[in-house]
Amino acid sequence: MPAEPRITDRDLELLSAYIDGELSTAERSELEARLEREPQLQRELRTLRQTVELVRLMPRLRAPRDFTLTPEMVRPPRVLIFPATAAFSALSAVAAALFILVGVLLLVQRDSTLTGELALAPATSEAVALAPTLSVEETLPVPQAGLTALEAEQEASGPAILSQPEGAPLPQATLPMAPAAIPQVMPGDGLGSGGAAGDSLAPNARSPEMFAPPVDSFAQSEGMYDMSEPRSAPFLPTTALETDMEVDDTASARSAAPGDGMADLMMAVPAGEATGETETAEEAVGIMMAVPEAEATEAPAQVAQAASPTATLTPTEEPMPTPTATPEPTPTATPTPLIPVSEHSAGILGIVFILLGIVAFGLFALAQAARRRRG
Amino acid sequence: MQSVYLPEDQLHDEAALIEVARRGDLSAFNALVLRYQNIVYTVAYRIMGDQQSASDATQEAFISAFRRLSTFRGGSFRSWLLRITANACYDELRRLKRRPATSLEELPSAESDDGPSLPDDTDTPEEVIEQSELRNAIQQCIQALGEDQRTVMVLSDVDGLSYQEIADVTGANLGTIKSRLSRARAAVRDCLQAVQELLPSAYRLMDNE
Known part of the structure; x- marks a missing residue:
């Protein structure tokens, strides 16, 4: 399953960017042409896509507590701890x-x-x-x-x-x-x-x-x-x-x-x-x-x-x-x-x-x- | 906007909240905190890998966001906030490196479980992966990545930031981002394929079909 022998790092980058729609028009056309005739490349693309999907579908977590700020959290650091102000x-x-x-x-x-x-x-x-x-x-x-x-x-x-x-x-x-x-x-x-x-x-x-x-x-x-x-x-x-x-x-x-x-x-x-x-x-x-x-x-x-x-x-x-x-x-x-x-x-x-x-x-x-x- | 107290309907207006908060109104900003804390915490958790560090980074991110609110020039507040979150995580990771008291080894694998943090009911798409085992497997595989690859992957696939936004956050150039992301995805895929036999067949999506 792991990366096919023919799949290079460069191919990986192309496929990854292809998934994100970050390829130029020319790159995309070229890659799509290769995908047509290279089943291994297709498989690579599919597994990568699934991985990305799985990660994207990871549930959003619920914050263990509220992270609302208190005046002390915002001001003391500046004035008391250290005034990190431009002034x-x-x-x-x-x-x-x-x-x-x-x-x-x-x-x-x-x-x-x-x-x-x-x-x-x-x-x-x-x-x-x-x-x-x-x-x-x-x-x-x-x-x-x-x-x-x-x-x-x-x-x-x-x-x-x-x-x-x-x-x-x-x-x-x-x-x-x-x-x-x-x-x-x-x-x-x-x-x-x-x-x-x-x-x-x-x-x-x-x-x-x-x-x-x-x-x-x-x-x-x-x-x-x-x-x-x-x-x-x-x-x-x-x-x-x-x-x-x-x-x-x-x-x-x-x-x-x-x-x-x-x-x-x-x-x-x-x-x-x-x-x-x-x-x-x-x-x-x-x-x-x-x-x-x-x-x-x-x-x-x-x-x-x-x-x-x-x-x-x-x-x-x-x-x-x-x-x-x-x-x-x-x-x-x-x-x-x-x-x-x-x-x-x-x-x-x-x-x-x-x-x-x-x-x-x-x-x-x-x-x-x-x-x-x-x- | 002049008054600290906004009409009820405006309280739901993010832009209005931001505008008021920008003037130093903490209660307005806290309304934003409550709205985004789950998103921020989730990202922090995916990068940090444990609840304590994620909480620290989340708190720091909001404090930092409040102080830098004047630098927010409109656009997606979410992206802006996540950028600050990523920076907060970077700072936290650096801090942990300087003080190995919390030992780095703990970070990646310490918590194989998402812990007390539960799936946010409001975000149902994620229910697709309800299987806690699968979730844990994914989290573990992400944690197994190096810090650079992990951050890029979380920012991209958990946060949904663009390559350019990731470059802004990490300071790396686009080429590096592309490279790291592709290797991170391949590594996570391989990692999942190695453990997926433990998972229900329904989740064996990785096999070549």
Whole structure:
């Protein structure tokens, strides 16, 4: 009975398709002609047909139970178990992109601060002295330039966008900003003790190689002292602190300027700009703050407190200039520690954000997989 | 259509039910479930070979159908639903493969009997093969097929899907479908011929006459 010797697989396919009416006209004519003269082929066709008939006539089964759906069956899987919705996929993808973007920005900022800090370090000691005197003068101009500087900085610094809201009011900004700036500056500050203030100020500056917060705070504090006591470097104290805080690049440049090689950098940067920068620095700080605030506002605040007891002073970045003239400025410099803290925060925040981004991406991947599973 | 509650006469209108269900109305969709669950379950059972797996696949098929209802572009709701059912069975088979806890060997021959599932009274044509022995023999012969051949044969000869629809479901091309189907039919025929001596002569249709 089994397939006749003469029946090939090809014949089987033809017969099967013939049963289903799936042959082309030509194929059908040819097959029918063969069926006329090949009894074996006929038998093959008949048995196949019977088989198909038997299968087709198989009784429909009765469902062992009702398969009606409950709201839990339809919704929980999506929301509770896993949201396999297009909306969730899109959301998680966007979240991942944003987190990683912000994280990278924070890290980049930190790096820039670091570089700036390095430059500042040498200059700081020397420049610091000068700072006090200059600081007074500069401080005055700063306000004016500050406004423009603020704007410029905001534009210049990508992060500025975030800070803008806070950056506006200088006095206000000073307090909040100082803490914020601190976290970011922290790392880089350690290197440039003299520039510490500046470094601290340059919250924007991102130093991947950031040092331990404590170190930074020390460096900054020291630098501050140096500056105020040994030499009256108006620029450095006031500007350095403020400018650094404000803009990464500018901050570094300024801080450098006070210093040896740094001076060149400083030179490069217009004085007016520097002053403006100082203010901008505040804004920048504000910016920095803003960033942390969004995610980890607490971090900056804590850092400021813990890292720099003096940090309390930090709030008054502007006051700094005035104090700079006197030994007291040094204390004011204390804010610097705060700045370092902020740099630290920036680094940590950057990493945290990137991790969050990775988590978000993981959710995205899971959502995609879930969607694929459900077709 | 605006209201969740349809006039009695419209409740019998499949298109209306689909339209309402498409808007997320679960009760409307459940009316469709009750209408098609025997068909879906039967197909699932023929492919899966045992009641538990068939039930799981059936439930998944309806859940999936409800979620994808927006992709239904008209035409035969039955074919659309059976396509989803076949996919659900594929998923279930894959899942079982990944977790041999239910051991694959059980699937083909575990239940030689259609089990608790009884012939649906409303579909009398099948009464032609009332003989439970013959039914069981056919089911066993289908289960003896490889997964690919079995699925194609069930979709074609149990579901009545066209070659193109089967290709859409399985992702195989038409040539492969034709080939698998012809070999599946020949294999089932040979299988039945081997056991038909156990069957009443009335069912010895396979012999060359």
